[in-house]
Amino acid sequence: MPWTAALKSTTRSAFTLERAYNEPKLALRGALGVAIVLFGALALGSPALATSAALGAFIAGTATFQRSYRPRPVLALGAAAGLSTSTFIGYLASPWPVLFVLVLGLWAFAAGLAWALGPTAGVVASTTVSVMLVVVSLPSSIPQAAEHAGVIAAGGIVQALLVLLLPVRRWGAQRDALADAYASMADYARRLRHDPFAPFDPEALMTARTAAALTRGQARRRPAELGGRRNPMERMRPVMAALADPRVGAAQEGPERDRAREILGAAAEILDVVARSIRTGLPTEVSDRTYRALAVPATGPVLTGPARQSALLLIGLLADAADSLEAPAATGRETSADEVGHLPRPSVTEMLPVAGHAVRRNWNRSSPVLRHALRVGAVAALGETIGLQLPFEHGYWAPLTAVMVMRPDFSQTYSRGVARIAGTVLGVLVASVVLLLSGPGTWVCAGLAVACIAGAYTTIRTGYAVMSACVTGYVVFLLAMDGSGVFSTGEQRVGQTLLGGALALAAYAVFPTWQTVRLPDRLAAYVEAGGRYAAAAVAVYGDPSAANRRAVRETLLDHRQARADLLTSSQQAAHEPVRHRGLRHSQVTAARSAMAALGRTALLLEAHLPAPQARPPLEPVPGAARFAGVLREETARAAQAVRLEQPVDLGAVRLHYDAWALEVAAPPPAGDATDAAVTAGAGAGTDPAELVLRDAGYLVDALEGLQKALGD
Template sequence: MSWFAALRDTAKAGLTLDRSLTNPMRALRGAVAAGLVVLPTLAVLGPSQATSAAMGAFIAGTATFQRSFRPRASLAVAAGIGLGMSTFLGYLAVGVPVAFVALLALWAFGAGMAWAVGPTAGVVAATTLAVMLVVVELPVSVTGALGHGLLCALGGAVQALVVLAWPIDSWRAQRDALADTYAALADYARRLRQDPTAHVDPEPFVVARQAAALTPWQERRRPPELRGLRTIAERIRPTLAALADPKVGAPAEGPERDRARHILAGAAQVLDGLARAIRSGDPFTMPEDSASLALARPATDGPGLRGAARRSARRLVGLLGKAADRLDREDRSAVTPAAPAGTGLRRPPLFRVVPSALRTVRRQFQPRSAVFQHALRLSGVAVFAYLAARISGIHHGYWAPMTAAMVMRPDFAQTYSRGVARLAGTTAGVLIATGVVQLFHPGPWVLAVLAVLCMGGAYLTLRTGYALMTVCVSSYVVFLLGLQPGDPVRTALERVVMTLLGGALALGAYALFPTWQTSRLPERLAEWLAAAGRYSAAVLAAFGDPAGPSPDLVRAALLDSREARSEMLAALDRAEVEPVHRTGTELTRKQIERARTAVGLLGRSTVLMEAHLPGPDSEPVPGAAGFADDVRDATAVAAAAVLLGQGVDFTQLRAEHARWDAELAARPADDRIEVARAGAKLVMHALAELEKAVRPRATAAPADPAGAVPSRA
C-alpha cells in the first residue's frame, strides 16, 4: 500500500462515526459520579481544586469503560491512584524545569511500556500523563500538591463507590464473550455444511478464556448459568470439525454426507439459541423446527452415519444437551456453586498482578520490541513537544504534549487514525466551548455543570467514534479551565495551535521512527508454527499414553496455539494498512500468506485428532509418543528457520512417519489406530505444504507423501 493510500484510509477510519452509543445508564452513572466530586469540591475548596477532582473523576470513569473483564470498581481505583501519583510528582517537579522534563520523559516512557500489560493499562497510563500536563499548570505549593493528588485519587474512589452502589450490566462483558463463542460455533457449523474443511475464528474463544478468569469476588457472585459453558464450547468445536471432515468423518458424498449436513444445520440453530439465552439471561428454548428436533432426538441411531462420524454425531448431541441443561432455569440442581468454572481459571486481585505485570514489561525491555520502541517514541515526542511549547512562550503549551500522549499508539493504523480524529475533534471542541464561554460568560457553577455534561457526552460517545468523543473531552477541559482567569479567545487560539503541533509531532515521529508490523510477520508466523507443533505433539502423545497427563497438556498446548494464531491474524490485519512491503527477512509476503495457510491446516488436522482422543482406559497406540517427540522437534527447528527467512526441511520427519505408519498398517484394524494414522497423514500433508511455501525459489519442491489434497485457508 502506498503512503497516500495508507494515509487516506487511516484518516477516513479516524473520522468515521458509528451510530452505536454506550449504554446510556452507564454514561449517566459516570457523569453522576463526576458531579458528586466536582460540585462539592467547587463549593468547599474552590475552582483550582475542583479542576483536579474533575480530572480524576473523569479519567477514572473512563477506565471503567475500557475493554476489561476485571471489576469496574477496581479499574476506577487503580486509575485514581495513578492519577494521584502523577499529579503529585508533577507538582513537586514543575518548579524545577530540568526535573520536570526528566519526570515527563520517565513517565511517558513508563506509559508507553504499560502497553505490554494490555490496551487498558496503556490507555489509562497515557491519560495519567495527559492529566499531569494539565493540572501542573495551576499554581500550588508542596502542601497543595499533595491535596491535588489526593483529590485526583478521590475522583477514582467516588467512581468506584458509585459503580458498586449502582450496578449496571455487571456481567455484560462476560455474557457477551461467552455468547459470541456460541454464535461463532453456529456460524462454523453452517460453513461446514458447504466447506467441510473450513476454519473457525479463534478470536471469540480467546476472549471467552480471558472472560472466564475471575477474581474471588466475581467468582462468588457469578450468575449460575455462566458456569461450565465455555468448556462445553471448547469440546463442541473439534466435534463439529470431526463430523464434517471427509477424512475422519462423514464421506464427501452420499447419504452419510446428507445426514451430516442435516445434523450440522440443526446444531447451528441450537447453538444460536444457546447464544441468545446466554446473552439475554433468559431460559433456553429448543428451536421448533424439523432440523433441530431431528437433532434433539436420537437421530444418529438411524441409518446413515457409521464409525467415527457416528461417534462424533452422538458426542455433538450430548454436548448440546449438556449446554442446554446448564441454561435450564427450572433445574438448578444441575448447577451448583461447586460447578466447574471452565478450566478453573482464577484472576487474582488487581494488586497481586503487579509482580506479573512487571515481569511482562521486563520481557518487552529490548530494542526489537514494538512496545519498547513505542515507549521511546512517546517519551521523545512528549519532551520535544513540551520544550517546543515552552520556548514559544505560549501559556497553554501543555496541549501539545497532551495531544501527542493521547494520539500515539504502538501501531501505524491506530496512531494515524486517532491522530486525525484528535486534531479534528480537539479543534472543533475547543472552538465550540470557547465560543460558549465568550458569548454567554457563564459563572463558575454553570461551567462546572457544563463540564459534567460534557463528561457524560464523552462516556456516551465512546463507541461512536474517537473524533466525536474528542469534541466532548476538549469541551469539558475548556469549561474546567474556564474556571481559571484568562482571555478566552487567545486561550482558544493557543490550544488549537498547540493541538496541531502535538498531533503533527506524533504523526511525524511515527513516520521517522516507525514500528512496522509487516517486518514482524515472520516472527509471529514462527511463534504460531512452534505452538501448533507442540499442540500436534501433545495430541499424538495422548494417543500414545491415554492414561497419562496428556489431556491437561493438550489443553494448554491448544490455548497457546490459539493465542499465537490470534496474534498472527491481528498482525496481518495491522500490516495490511501499512505503507511498507518488506518483511525484514528473505520471505516475501506471498510466502508468508502461503505458510500461514499451511500452519492453519496443521492446527485443523490436530483438532480432528483431538475430537477422537482415546479414553484413559484405552490401549495406547504403539509408537505415537515417539512420533509426537519427532513432530515437536521438527516444528521447533522449522520455526527457527522461518524466523530467519530460510527454507524448512522435513525429510527426516517424513522418514520417521513412513516407518511408523508401516508399523501401524501391519497391526489389526482398530479405530484408535486408524484415527491416529489418518491424523498423522493430515499433519504431514500440512508440513509438506509449509515446506513448499517457504522454500527458496531455486529449490525444487519435495514430494508430498500424504496424498496431496488441496490446502484450504
Template sequence: MGLTVRSVLPDAAAALRSLAAVGVIAVIAALWGPPGSATSAVAVAAVAGATAFQDSPRSRIPLVYLVSGLCGVAVLLGTAVSGLPVLFLLLCALWCAGVAMLWAHGPNTGLIGAASGALMVAATSAGTPVSVGAALGTAALAVVGGLSQAVVLAVWPPQRWRAQRDAVVAAYRSLAADARRLADGRDDGWAVDTEPLVALREAFTDVSGPTLRRPAVYRGWYALPERIAATLTDMANGPRSEALSRVLEEAADTMAAVADTSRAGRVGTHVSIGRFDSVVTEIDGPESGTVRRLSALLHEVAAMRLGDFVPSTPDAVRLRRPELPTSVRSAMDTVRGHLNQDSPVLRHAVRVGAAVGLGGGIAQYAGIPYGYWIPLTALLVLRPETAHTYTRCVGRVAGTAAGVVVASAVLVPFAPAPVVSLGFAVVAVGIAYLVSGVGYIAMSGAVAAAAVFLLDVARAGTPSSLTDPLIATIAGGALAVIAHVALPDDELTRLAQRAGELLKTEIDYAATVIKGYVHERENATEEMTAAWQRVSRARSAFEATTGAMRLESRDFRLWLRSYRTAINSLTSSCTTLEAHMPTRPAGVDREFAITVDEFVEALCGDPPTAASPWTVDAAELEAAAQRLREAAPRERAEDGSSRVLVAEATAITRSLTAVAISPVPISAR
C-alpha cells in the first residue's frame, strides 16, 4: 500500500535483502502476531524499504526510523478506533489531510505521508473491531517491520553506496595530501591529483544515462571536492605566506579527519575545523579571498560529515541529536508557510481530507462490499499537481484498477490460505521495486496488487470477489477527480505550475543538448527529439492557461512578456547548440567535460516540488557558467564547437537569470 515512494533501486542484491526482511516479518506476524497484523507489518516494512532506496547519500537510516514511527502511529490509531465508525472517519480525514501537508517538503516526504494514511484507512479491512491489546501488538509489529529495513541497510549497504563512500574517502585523502605538499613548499610542478576526483564523480553519476535532477545536498558529495581542488590550484598560482602555509596544514588535517569514517573521525572533524578557523583569522593579505572561499567549502564539508543542518539545502531531516530541534523547527516553519489559501499544498490537503472522509462515509454507511477501496484509491491517486492533473489521475486510477483485477484474478479462483497471500504480496512488492523507474501507471498497478494480497490476509475466511473491489476502485478514482474539480487551484497557482513545467522541459532539452557536446550517447537524436516534443506540449499547455485568464493587471502583462522573451531566447540557444553539435565528441579535455557536467547540474537545479514548481539558483548558475568560460581555452576542438557551447551557455544563463528575478507578481492576485 505504501510503495508509492519513488525509489531508485540500488542493485538486485539490495532489493533481495529488503524483500527477505519483508518476508521474515510476514512470517513472524502470521505465526505470532494478532489476527490481521501481518497486513500492517508487511506494508510498513515495504514502505521503509522503498524509503531506504531513495537516491540520497545521507540520512537514510534515520529516515527509516522516522518512517517506521510515523506508520506505527497511523496503524495504532487506525486499529484502535476502527470499531467506532464516526470517530474513525473523523480521524482518517484529519490524519490524511495533515500528512498531505508533508508535500511541502517534496515528493518523497509527501508520498510517505500518503502511505501512512493508507495504512490507517485500511484498518477497517478486517471488518471486526480490534481490542486495545491487539492494536498495540499490531502497531509494535508494524514498527519492527520498518526497523528491520534499517538493520538490513546498516549491516549490508548496497554495493553502489559502498563504492560512493570509498570514493569520497579516497578523494579527501588525496586532497589532504595535495594541501600538505603545497603547505610544505613542494610545489615544483605541483598539481592536484585529479584521478580520485574523476573516480568520485563517476561513482555518483552516470554520464551516459539521462539527465537527472538531484538535490544540492546530493551533488555536494562530488562537487565540493572538485571546488576545493580548484581553490587549492588558485592558491598555488597566487601569493604565498607563512600564514597561508598554516592554513593549508589545518585544511589538510580537516580533510583527513573528514575521510575518517569512524567515530573518531567525527570528533577529529569538529576539532580540526575549529583549529582551521583560528588560523584563518590571521590572513589579511591578497590571498584572503581564496582563503575565505576555502573556508566556506570546508565548513560545508564538515557540516555534511557531522550531520549539521545546512540551511541552503532543502533537506530538513537531520536526526543527529544536536541538530534535531533545528530540523524540527525548520520542518514546521515550512509547513506553516503553506497555511494560506493560495498554497497548492494546502488545497491538496483539503482535497485529500474531503475525499477520504466522504469515501469512508460511503463505505461505512452504504454497505458497499470492499468499500474501503473507495477512500484508499482516492488517497493513492491524489497529488498536488496542476499540470496534467486529470490525465495523470486517470492513469493512476487505471493502473490501480489493473492491479486490483490481476490480484483478484489470482485470489478468486484459488482462494489461497493467508500465508500464501502473504507470499504473493511479497512478490508484488518485489515487482513494485522493479517497476519503480518505469512509470506511475505501472507503479500504481504493482502497489494495488500488493495491497489486494495484503488486505486479503486481514479478510481471512471471507470469500474473495473480482467485481466488488474493482467497482470500489473506480468509485474512488471518480471521487478523486471530483475533488480536483470541486477544489481547484487558483488561476495564478495553475499558471505558476504551467510556467514551471515549461521551464523544466526547456532546461531538460538544453541539458540533453549540452551533454551531447562532451559525452557519446547511443540514442542522442531520439533523446533530443523526445525532449523537444515535451517542450512543445508544455508550451501549448502554458499558452492555453494564459489564454483562459483575464490579463487585467499591468504587472502581470509585463511579467508574461518578459517570461515569453526569456523562454524564446532559451529555445533559440538550444536550437543553435543542436545545429553545431559535433558528430562525435572525441578528444574532449577531461577537465572541460567535468566543467560542462557541473554547468548542466547547476542548470537543472533542484527537483521541482508542489511547493516550488520551478526554481533557478541564479548565483550558482552564473558561477558554473564562469567556470565553463575559464575552462574553454583548454578545449582543443578545432571546429569551434566548444566556443559555440560557451557562448550559448552564457546566453542560457542570462535568460534563466531574467526568469529568476521576475516571478509572477503578487499584485496580480
C-alpha cells in the first residue's frame, strides 16, 4: 500500500466512533473518583498538589477501563503505584537536565517493554511516563515531591475503593466473554444449516479462554453460572461441523439433511438462551418446541452412521447445557481444570517471574516489543531535550504527546498520532477560549476539569480523537487552577503537540517494525501448528491414551493462536506502505484457505473420536501413529520452507497415505476424495479405521492445496 493510501486509511480509523462501547455508569464512577480527589486536595492543599492528585486519580481510573480480566481495584492500585514511583524518581533527577533526560529515556524504554505483558500493562506503563513529565515541574523540594507521590497514590486508592463500593456489573467482562462465545456458537449452528462448510472464527472462544484464567482469589468468588461451561461448549463445534458436513455427516439432500437442519436450529436456540442466562446471571427456560425438535421423530431415527453418532453426541451436550440453566447456583466445587472451566492466572506476587520470562522472550532485534521500547525511549529523551531548549514554560508537551501515541505497530501509531494531534489541538483551543472568555477561578476550573474527564471516560472506547480532546481540556483546566497565563501556553501546547506527533511518526518511519516482512514467519507458524494439530488428531486413533487425547486439545489451542497471529499480522500489513517482495498476497490467501480446510478436517477427526469411557473402547488403528509422525515431520519441513521463502513440497504425505490405506486393506476413494465422500453420504460405517482413513484423505487433499498455493 502506498504511503498516501496508508496514511488515508489510518486517518479514517483514527476518527471512527464506536458508540456501542459507551459505558456511562463506569464513566460516572471514574469521574466521581477524580472529583473526590481533586476537590479534597484543593480543600486541604494547594492547586499544584490537587493537580498531582487529580492526575493520579485520572490515570488509575483509566486503568480500570482497560480490557483486562484482572480485578479492577488491582489495576487501579497498580497504576497508582507506578505513577507515584515514576514521579518521585523523576523529581529526584529533575535538577540535572542531562540526568533527567537519561532517566526519562530509560523509564520510557522500560514502559515500552511492558507491552510484552499485554496491551493493558503497556498502556498503563506509558501513562507513568506522561505523568512523570507533568508532575516533576510542580514540587519544589524532596518532601514536596514525596507529598505529590503520596497524593497520586491516594488517587488510585480512591478509585479502587469506588470499584468495590459502587460495583458495575460484577464479573461483567467474564460474563460477556463466555456469553459471546456461546452466541458465536449459536450463529455458527445457524450458518451450518444453510452452508455445511461455513467458516468459523474462533476469536470468541479464545477470548473466553483468556477470561476463564483466574487467580486463586477470583476462583473462590466466581459466580457459579460462570463455571464448567466453556469446555462443553467448545466440544459442540466439531460435533456440529461433523453433523453438517455432507462428506462425513448428513447427506447433502433429502430427509437426513432436513433432520440435521432441525437439530442445528434447535442447537442455535438453546445456545442463545444459555448466552442470555450467562450474561444476566438469571436462570432462563428453553421452550418446549425446541426440546421437541431434539426428540427422535415418531417415524424412528432418520440419521444413520457417523451422522447419527454426531447428532446423539450434540443432543447430549445441549441437554447438559439446558439443564445448567435451571439451577446455576447448584454447581459444586470442582477440581479438574476441564471441569472448572478456568485456567490458573498468576497473582500479582507471582507475576514477576512471568514478566521476566516475557521480557526475555522479546529480547531480540526482530521483536516488535523491543523495537517499540527503543523507539519510545529515544523519542521521549529527544523530545524532552528539544523542549528544554525551547523558551516555553511547559516544555514537556512534545515528549508527552510522542509517548502517548506510540504503539508497537504502524497502524495504531499513525492513527493514534493523527487523532492525538487533532484532539489535542481541538482541546487546547476550546479550553483556552473558555478560560479567556470566562476567567474562571480555581474551583470553577476544577469543575470544568471534572466535566472534561467525564467526557474522556465516556468516549475512552469510542474514538481516540474525541477522548484526546477531553483529556487535553482536563490537563489545561488543571494547570490553569493556579491562575497562570492561558493564551501563550495555549499556543505553546499546540506547537509542541504538533512537534511531538511529528517525532512519533518520524521515529516509526526511520526505525519501523513492519508486519509485512513478518508474514512468512507467521504463515510458517500457522502451517506448523496446523500440522501438529492434524497429527495429534490422527495419532490418538493409533494410541487412544489420556496423554494423546490431551495433546489434541493442546495442539488445537496452539493452532488457534497461530491463526489469530497470522490474521492480526495480515490486517496490520494491509495498512502498511510496504509490500513483501517474495510472498504474494494471493499466496497468503490461498494458503490460509488450505490451512482452514486442514483444521476443519482435524475437527472432524476429533468429533468422530469416541469418548474415553465408551464401551467397547477404541481399538488402536494400525499405522495411524506412523502416519501422524509423517504429517508432523512434513508440515514442519514445509513451514521451514515458507520461512526460507522456498517452494513447498508435500508429495511425501500422499505417498505415505496411499501405503497406509493399502496396509489397512481399505483403499482410498478413487478420484477426488471429497466427491466420493459426498456420494457415500451418511451411509458410511462408524468403524474407527474407516473413519480415520477417510478423514486423513481429506487432510492430504488440504495439504496438496497448500502445496499448490506455495509451491510455485
